[in-house]
Amino acid sequence: MTKGDEIHARGEWARGVLESKHKARETTLAACRRTIQACAASIRAVHREEFDNAEALAAQAAAHLAEALGAVDRHPDIRYAGFVHDASKEYAEARMTLAFVRGDPLPGADELGVEVQAYLNGMAEAASELRRYLLDLLRRGRPERGEELLGYMDEVYSLLVTIDFPDAMTGGLRRTTDALRGVLERTRGDLTTSLLQSRLLEGIEARATGSGPPGSG
Numbered sequence: 440m441t442k443g444d445e446i447h448a449r450g451e452w453a454r455g456v457l458e459s460k461h462k463a464r465e466t467t468l469a470a471c472r473r474t475i476q477a478c479a480a481s482i483r484a485v486h487r488e489e490f491d492n493a494e495a496l497a498a499q500a501a502a503h504l505a506e507a508l509g510a511v512d513r514h515p516d517i518r519y520a521g522f523v524h525d526a527s528k529e530y531a532e533a534r535m536t537l538a539f540v541r542g543d544p545l546p547g548a549d550e551l552g553v554e555v556q557a558y559l560n561g562m563a564e565a566a567s568e569l570r571r572y573l574l575d576l577l578r579r580g581r582p583e584r585g586e587e588l589l590g591y592m593d594e595v596y597s598l599l600v601t602i603d604f605p606d607a608m609t610g611g612l613r614r615t616t617d618a619l620r621g622v623l624e625r626t627r628g629d630l631t632t633s634l635l636q637s638r639l640l641e642g643i644e645a646r647a648t649g650s651g652p653p654g655s656g
Contacts, residue, residue: 463510470507471526478533527553531561556610563615566595567622585630
């Protein structure tokens with residue numbers, strides 16, 4: 440074999456490898472997009488309290504994510520390029536949002552089939568998502584679960600601030616945790632204001648109907 444033949448053979452090998460990687464990347468990108476879309480739809484269903492629909496959409500997301508992971512099984516450089524992490528994080532967020540709101544046991548990373556970085560970031564974003572549900576409860580006149588959900592948010596934040604590792608290891612968890620802190624503080628203020636207003640209104644109504652405590656008039 441001449442040097443020209445050797446060069447050509449090496450080039451054909453490289454072309455084949457890159458074509459395989461390109462195909463895997465395109466398949467994975469499409470599957471990750473479908474994963475994220477299904478997760479967003481699942482979370483919207485949770486906010487509407489359509490829990491069966493949310494479960495079905497999360498299952499669709501799991502299937503799309505499995506397809507994405509399968510496509511890059513032999514291409515770790517593509518798997519860790521970032522978009523698989525994003526899809527995994529969204530899937531973890533969708534599953535944990537449903538668990539928090541419906542009161543299910545919180546799924547673990549192994550159960551979800553996601554890396555620890557995606558799991559922790561998904562947990563943080565699920566806790567942030569609880570703000571929207573909590574505010575919806577207040578608007579519907581159902582504040583009774585508000586303190587419970589705020590407690591979940593606080594527990595998640597208290598955990599995540601103890602995960603003190605470089606961002607390169609945690610997938611930017613510090614930034615996600617900082618964002619959660621802001622959401623938590625605003626939500627605590629909103630809930631406190633709402634509860635105080637409710638109690639004040641109850642007191643006014645009780646006095647107006649003469650049902651207040653003796654001597655309150």
